[in-house]
Amino acid sequence: MGADGAIRLAVPASPEYLRMTRLMAAGVAGRLGFSLEEIEDLRIAIDEVCFALVGDRGRPGTVVVTYRVSGDGLVVEGEGRFEEGLGVQPRLSPLSSRILSVVVDECSLEAGPTGPTFRLVKHRGR
């Protein structure tokens, strides 16, 4: 955990390791008293954005995910650090966008300096 109270997890950008980012999200959300269904939503959201970042086969590089508690919510930010760097533009299908709008309160996906980035916010008990 960093001095800012955030938890940071860096994993290889492949599906086997992205599982860890879901586990961590479930762990932190569980501590915050999120319900099982809210945790499932969060997991679906992380799957969707991670797929947008690395596809389902992975990429050479790392994904750094930061978990931060904010009031009654959890902010999950991710950053791709890929060898192919700037070439990777994140894209969401219309269905993915729809799904994300239902399972989290806020979601954004942008091109960053070393690869795409995402930001998810999920509040408890809404």
Added chain:
Amino acid sequence: MATDATERAERRERFRRFAETGDPRLRDELVADHLGLAEYLARRFANRGEPLDDLVQVASLGLLKAVDRFDPSRGLEFSTFATPTIVGELKRHFRDKGWAVRVPRRIQELHLQLNTVVSSLSHELGRSPTIAEIAREARVSEEEVIEALEAGQAYRSASLDAPGGAGDDDVSLSEGLGAEDPAMADAERRVTLSPLLAEFAPREQTILHLRFFEGCTQSEIARKLGISQMHVSRLLSRSLAQMRERARDA
């Protein structure tokens, strides 16, 4: 058919000769003749994070063992005898090497137990339970609960749903999906599905539609369809994983 019967008899004769002589050329022929079976079984273990070529190699090794051990005088068909040997070899491969995709038995069992715990707690509390509540009820740690819940999400590493391929007898993966459920059929009739879901099978469309277009919670869907919330969760994960696979192939 006469040809089939002749072929069978001819194959049986070759196995008998091989059992007698141990002729390596005969052995190679018998293995080559049944590579299709090894490949078929290897495919059933695909989508678990291991390259298909590797799995075919492993299955071929199982096939080789089966050819060596087969005793034609016992009256079994070779494929009947070889299938468990080949599947055993594939499973061992995942057990030994597939650490990234393996779900420990303890966690698999806990996952099944949580199914009941979550249902009864949701009913009792009138809402979705927290991890702490589930852990207390199941008498395990919160970490174990989280791991067991994750096990249900691991479509790509679907040890719970083994064997997770496109096999004909793929019962566990299609659990609840393949069955004609009157509540499900009813729900299908009532909803006008989004065109975004057109590529999914009708039942998957219904679940995705209820969750993402009607805003129903997993518990509400579970009630409507007469299945457990964790089952809804698994079906959702599976549909979404399929969606991503299709996006990749597109």
